[in-house]
Amino acid sequence: MDDGEGSIRPSDPALDVTTAVDGYCADSHLIPWRGREATGRYVTNQRDEGVWWCGVRRRWACRCRVPPRLRYERSMRAETRDQVLRSVDFGRYEADGDSRLLEYFLETGATRRAAAGTQLVIGRKGSGKTALFQHLAATLDHAVVELDLSEYVFQAHDKLREDGIPAAFAYATSWRLIIAAAMFAKLRKSMSFWHRRRGKKLLREIGLGSNRGAFGAMAEWLQRVRRLDLPGVEGIATLGGIELGDSQPSLIDVRTIQLLDELEGLLAKVVLKSPVTVLVDRLDDAWDGSEDSLRLIIGAVRASRHFARRFGQQGTAPVIIFLRSDLWERLDFNDKNKTGQVTIYLDWRDEELVEIIERRIRRSTESESEGWGTIFTSEEMRQRAGTQTYILKRTLGRPRDIVAFSVFAREVAVQNGHSVIEKADIYAAERRYSKHALDELRDEIAAHVSSFPQVMETLQRLGRRTFTVSEWNAAASESGMTPKEASEALDQLFESSTVGVLQAGGSSGGSGTRYRYQDRFLRSNASAVLQVHLAFVRELSLTDR
Missing domain, CATH: 1.10.10 (Arc Repressor Mutant, subunit A)
Known part of the structure; x- marks a missing residue:
């Protein structure tokens, strides 16, 4: 078999065509090419020689140089592969700020369970908690409150501790207060006039009570950061001043608890016709390494269970908490074991991680026929590993990691002028990914x-x-x-x-x-x-x- 320029090689994927093409065989006869196994496919004989069927002489033509028609086809397919690689957009490996996150989102069993009564979503950093948060916010068919606790006034809870109960439960009521206020702000326009009027009165009375400073800080955050309007507490930021600098904790007033109970009773009636779900993310930001910060997180978990019991809402839970797995392991409270049936863990199988990449390839190229094999070389890596196996072993089993590695590999391949991500591109990207992984580790554990x-x-x-x-x-x-x-x-x-x-x-x-x-x-x-x-x-x- 001639291995000169333009010759057919068994490893050449450009010749693995799926439709018959016309061309010249080695005997110079214009014929439709037909492979031994399938029309239009290049095959090899036992001596690993390229063979094509000559329809004129009715025999296998072995000394095959690429004929003009097939050479043109080969060139066009290589150019197309180059265009495909350049058009691929793997998105951002950080979910925040990824404009195509919902388009790329991969629904799994965990996604469906999250919308069917789950109260707690546990996952490592980078495991897809924020993506699931945004997916639920965009797809649930009822009112949703997005409590992304960015810039949140966690110190306000220190002024709203409940007295006479175990320390681990001291913050549950303060979380009930912020969640109930957020629910009312979201639902008030769909309420009856009397419910809306009563809710505004209750909130204003809480805002004028002895806990006005801490509640005022929470209400101001809801309005300023989450854009939730609370007309019942207008002027709340100036009610006695919001002074949270005092390091001494204070107790939540009995009257505040009574008013909160009444507000929750009102909301329980409203959600019968207008369901609501509050999604709580970035609760991890509350943790500063202290035991008290862990108690603050426990309070949020207990508040979510409280609303589920009180509302009896069918389908999606009224409150869903998103929490890092390492923090969940640190929490210790006496009914933690009772959360098992309403908790999901964001664990990923290898095939799901590969599907995340393939979905991004298909969406960005607008072609359902494209996939991993279109973008990554079929050559074996070290220790005869395929590219999927090689990359999966060097990433940490999270969407963020495999997306980051793929982003780096594509960038290297494009810089090198390759039409697919070659072995050398993957090895070069591995260095970049390793540095990225170490930077992520620094963010995760440096404070601890x-x-x-x-x-x-x-x-x-x-x-x-x-x-x-x-x-x-x-x-x-x-x-x-x-x-x-x-x-x-x-x-x-x-x-x-x-x-x-x-x-x-x-x-x-x-x-x-x-x-x-x-x-x-x-x-x-x-x-x-x-x-x-x-x-x-x-x-x-x-x-x-």
Whole structure:
């Protein structure tokens, strides 16, 4: 077989056409090409020679150079592939600010359950909580309040503690207050005149009471940030002044609780005809590492359960809380186990992560026939891994990660003038992604370790992916950490899935590493062998052993 310029090669995807094309065989006869297995497909014989059927001489033509017609077809298909790659838009790997987020959104079983009574959505940072938040806000067929707690006055809750109950429940009433006020603001135009009048009176009386400062801060935030109008408390920002600087906590007034109960009773009647759902996101911003901040989060969870019981709303729950999984694991209250049936975890299977990328390819190219194989090379990567397997092993099982890696790989391929993302492009993108993953890790754990640079220095001192706890402690000591700081840092790395537990393969042979994002019940111990996730290996310059 002639391998000169223009010859047909078995690995050439441009020749895998799906319709018959006319061209010249090696015997110079103008014929429709017909492959041995399917019309128009290039096939190989046992000697791996390119073969085409000559319709004139009725035999296989083996010495095949690309005929003019087929060479033209090949050129056009290569040009088309180049255009496809350039037209692909993987979107932003941060859900915030992605104008095409809803268009790219992938509905899963978790999506359907979220709209069917779920009160709590748990997921790691980057697992799709914000995307699901926005999807529900856009698609639910009833009133929705988006309580994205950006710039929220969390300190107001310290002025609205409830007395005479366990500390873990002290903030539930203050969350009930802000949620009820938001519900009223959203529903008031659809209420009867008498309900609207009574609700405005109740809110104004709360705003004029002894808790006016803290409630005023909440109401002002609803109006300024969330654009929810509360006409019953006009002028609230000047009612006695909103002074939250005093560090001493204060108690929620008994009269305030009575008025709140009445307001909730009014809302319970209204939602029978006009259902409402309050979506609460960015509750994670309340956590500053203190136990009291965890109690504040517990209060929001208990408030969501309170409204579900009181309203008895069918279908979507009246309040849905979105919360990071690491914070959920830290919460400890006596009826936490009762939340199981109304909680969903945003865990992703590999095939769902691939589908996220393929959906973005199809949407941005406006072609349902395009997919992973259109954009990524079919050549094998190191250790004979396909491109899907290679990338999935180097990302952290979240939509954010596989989108980020794909964005970097496409940018490299376009810069290199390639029509598909080649092996070299993926290897180059891996370095960029590894740096991105480390930056994300810094944002996630820097506030909860003694020194993030020391933690990274310790990992680099190890020099390799695989290590023991004693080796970690020795390297941490050389980096200047105390034993307590070293232990806390390793716990953070484990919880964030930066490191996992190397497990023997058992009777089936082999071994593998499990991470917390794959098994939320996974635990480590002093004798465990640990491994750094492949996402961080390139940036930390660790050897893969």
